[in-house]
Amino acid sequence: MVKPILSTQNLNKVYPGALEFHALYDMNIDIPVGQFVAVIGPSGSGKSTLINILSLLDRLSTGELIIDGESTSKWDEDQLAHFRNNKMGFVFQFHHLLPEFTCLENILIPYWISQGKPPPDIIDRAKQLLKTLNVDVVANNYPSQISGGQQQRVSIARSLINQPAIVFADEPTGNLDQASGAAVVELLRSMNAQFKTTLVMVTHDREIALKADRIIEVVDGHICHDFLIKEIGETKAREQLGDPSCSNVAKKEPKKKTKNKVKTKTKRS
Amino acid sequence: MALDPFVWLVALRFLLKSKTQTTLIVLGIALGVSVQFFLLALLGGLADSLIDKTVGSAPHIYVSPMDTQAKPVLQDPKRIRDHRAPLYRENQEIFSWSPYVNKLRANPLIMAITPVVNGGGFIQKGGANYSVLVKGIDPQNGFPIYRIKEKMIAGKPSISGSTVLIGKSIATKLGLQVGDSFYLLTSKGSGDFLIVSGIFDLGAEIANDLILMRLERAQALFGLSGVTGIEARVSIPFQAQSIAADAQRFFTRVKIESWQDRNRELLTALKSQSGSSSLIQFMVMVSITLGIASVLGIVALQKSKQLGILKAMGATNAQTAGIFVVQGFLLGLIGGVLGILLGFWMGVGFTQATAKSGVSYGLAITPYNILFPFILATVCSTLAAGFPARKAAKLSPVEVIRNG
Ligand SMILES: Nc1ncnc2c1ncn2[C@@H]1O[C@H](COP(=O)(O)OP(=O)(O)OP(=O)(O)O)[C@@H](O)[C@H]1O
Numbered sequence: 001m002v003k004p005i006l007s008t009q010n011l012n013k014v015y016p017g018a019l020e021f022h023a024l025y026d027m028n029i030d031i032p033v034g035q036f037v038a039v040i041g042p043s044g045s046g047k048s049t050l051i052n053i054l055s056l057l058d059r060l061s062t063g064e065l066i067i068d069g070e071s072t073s074k075w076d077e078d079q080l081a082h083f084r085n086n087k088m089g090f091v092f093q094f095h096h097l098l099p100e101f102t103c104l105e106n107i108l109i110p111y112w113i114s115q116g117k118p119p120p121d122i123i124d125r126a127k128q129l130l131k132t133l134n135v136d137v138v139a140n141n142y143p144s145q146i147s148g149g150q151q152q153r154v155s156i157a158r159s160l161i162n163q164p165a166i167v168f169a170d171e172p173t174g175n176l177d178q179a180s181g182a183a184v185v186e187l188l189r190s191m192n193a194q195f196k197t198t199l200v201m202v203t204h205d206r207e208i209a210l211k212a213d214r215i216i217e218v219v220d221g222h223i224c225h226d227f228l229i230k231e232i233g234e235t236k237a238r239e240q241l242g243d244p245s246c247s248n249v250a251k252k253e254p255k256k257k258t259k260n261k262v263k264t265k266t267k268r269s
Numbered sequence: 270m271a272l273d274p275f276v277w278l279v280a281l282r283f284l285l286k287s288k289t290q291t292t293l294i295v296l297g298i299a300l301g302v303s304v305q306f307f308l309l310a311l312l313g314g315l316a317d318s319l320i321d322k323t324v325g326s327a328p329h330i331y332v333s334p335m336d337t338q339a340k341p342v343l344q345d346p347k348r349i350r351d352h353r354a355p356l357y358r359e360n361q362e363i364f365s366w367s368p369y370v371n372k373l374r375a376n377p378l379i380m381a382i383t384p385v386v387n388g389g390g391f392i393q394k395g396g397a398n399y400s401v402l403v404k405g406i407d408p409q410n411g412f413p414i415y416r417i418k419e420k421m422i423a424g425k426p427s428i429s430g431s432t433v434l435i436g437k438s439i440a441t442k443l444g445l446q447v448g449d450s451f452y453l454l455t456s457k458g459s460g461d462f463l464i465v466s467g468i469f470d471l472g473a474e475i476a477n478d479l480i481l482m483r484l485e486r487a488q489a490l491f492g493l494s495g496v497t498g499i500e501a502r503v504s505i506p507f508q509a510q511s512i513a514a515d516a517q518r519f520f521t522r523v524k525i526e527s528w529q530d531r532n533r534e535l536l537t538a539l540k541s542q543s544g545s546s547s548l549i550q551f552m553v554m555v556s557i558t559l560g561i562a563s564v565l566g567i568v569a570l571q572k573s574k575q576l577g578i579l580k581a582m583g584a585t586n587a588q589t590a591g592i593f594v595v596q597g598f599l600l601g602l603i604g605g606v607l608g609i610l611l612g613f614w615m616g617v618g619f620t621q622a623t624a625k626s627g628v629s630y631g632l633a634i635t636p637y638n639i640l641f642p643f644i645l646a647t648v649c650s651t652l653a654a655g656f657p658a659r660k661a662a663k664l665s666p667v668e669v670i671r672n673g
């Protein structure tokens with residue numbers, strides 16, 4: 001079995017405050033190196049909450065997040081920031097390019113943050129990424145001067161500049177039409193194949209999720225399905241995702257834990 | 270952090286991207302700095318010119334007999350007073366002046382020192398008496414004290430025998446020219462014919478009622494064998510007070526005073542003026558600081574999305590804060606440079622305007638007057654950025670990512 005790059009143990013997230021909200025319940029997830037994981041689920045189910053915790057942007061409430069075999073609970077903010085910069089890439093739902101910088105400059109920002117002025121070979125790498133993603137013509141445009149799909153591809157290029165071990169993408173196709181959405185996922189797929197980058201992608205689009213290696217379905221803060229598409233086959237996978245029983249998971253078995261396994265498993269209640 | 274190229278890159282971009290905002294805030298700082306600089310230069314120039322009028326061509330240190338007031342010779346109160354007897358003696362002479370001269374001359378700041386004989390006199394013209402001051406000096410050492418060579422307006426700066434220098438007021442009032450002779454009647458009743466070898470203009474009215482002659486000549490004229498005082502010039506005028514006080518500790522029979530001791534009102538006036546100028550400067554600085562803090566606070570809010578993304582991508586809290594500190598620093602620096610230029614321009618305009626109306630004095634453009642407002646503006650705006658910087662450091666990237 002491939003060693004997990006990311007794993008959670010009984011991960012819980014409770015948003016504090018007056019309207020205290022328990023967003024994630026006892027999640028156990030192992031993500032092996034190089035896997036392309038799609039996180040799917042209805043709106044408000046906790047997908048963003050999960051990916052934000054996995055990508056060290058947010059803190060979990062109880063449980064453990066283990067990265068490369070190391071617990072992250074003791075890391076301070078600077079360590080977390082450093083790790084995000086060196087080992088992680090981000091593609092956000094709303095593009096989130098900086099309007100003050102050209103596309104090429106935007107791609108180089110993660111390099112600037114930790115290493116300062118990029119040398120020519122890094123600039124070449126950025127240009128190569130733009131070419132691979134077919135947006136080299138807009139390299140010197142500002143984000144406001146290009147289309148949403150182009151912005152999303154520039155974001156993908158930016159997530160890859162520091163050659164991260166793992167890339168997180170929260171609804172990378174959310175704002176795109178079907179064709180551009182499919183193209184972006186195709187790109188992520190090929191990045192994953194080419195650079196052996198681990199990929200965690202949130203989507204609410206079933207067709208897009210089916211392009212991944214593995215699908216984790218989250219409903220009301222619980223893992224409802226977690227399977228490898230290859231193992232159960234695409235037809236079965238489609239069936240699973242349509243399963244209406246998931247919506248009852250939380251109510252029926254609020255304390256039930258998913259097993260700490262990477263293997264295919266379907267949970268029925 | 271301060272030298273982190275990433276921090277500088279983002280700070281610069283933020284400033285360049287919001288050009289209007291940057292321009293306005295830079296102009297605000299520039300105005301503040303220019304007012305400060307102008308005020309410092311103007312008041313400094315005014316003070317310099319007042320002090321120059323006071324000490325520019327006058328002694329800085331005066332040595333005089335301890336008691337120039339007439340005092341009774343005999344103190345016995347039981348003695349019946351004889352009104353005809355000379356009961357009062359005027360102790361107005363210093364007989365051996367070399368100890369004082371030597372003591373003062375030992376200080377390297379003393380540029381020139383001379384014993385003097387001061388007295389009063391009249392010049393008669395028509396039916397009127399014109400009263401004058403008479404000063405006997407040693408020309409070698411005495412001329413530099415009054416900067417006579419620079420102040421000559423006619424004739425030659427030389428005195429010998431019965432040739433003397435006279436002030437401009439005497440020359441104009443009595444119509445005297447170089448080569449003319451006149452009769453001087455002293456307050457002691459003696460008198461002599463003197464010849465004008467030159468005319469000087471020391472600036473002030475009273476100083477131009479002066480007749481300069483040789484020390485020996487004045488001694489003879491006033492029937493003195495000693496001198497009435499010693500005068501000295503110091504290379505740094507403001508040191509005169511401490512030099513005088515130092516020398517005073519060694520002598521009890523003479524009074525050693527500085528120009529500061531003799532011009533207390535002027536110095537008090539200058540001090541209160543510089544005090545009120547400091548208050549204005551402080552207010553200007555406070556308003557600059559508040560302005561920058563609030564504008565950068567708004568920038569922090571406007572750019573919170575960008576800051577959140579940068580943090581998500583791994584920018585540390587210190588880097589995010591640094592972006593604002595650097596912005597504050599750059600704003601202060603640019604505003605400071607512009608402010609000094611603006612201040613120069615205001616200063617030139619002002620001096621030209623006042624020159625037309627007759628009053629003229631220069632601006633004091635000293636390194637201090639330039640650097641002080643400039644450095645203060647830079648430091649204040651850097652510090653003012655601390656508030657938005659803290660705000661930026663505290664910003665949580667998830668909030669920004671979540672809400673698009
Ligand atoms: N800061 C917060 N404080 C309190 N509750 C929150 C906070 N953020 C999210 N939640 C709640 O947590 C739940 C999960 O939110 P999350 O954003 O993870 O959903 P999601 O699955 O990403 O939904 P979507 O598909 O709409 O993006 C929601 O019910 C949401 O209201």
Ligand SMILES: [Mg+2]
Nearest residue numbers: 047048049170
């Ligand atoms: Mg979401």
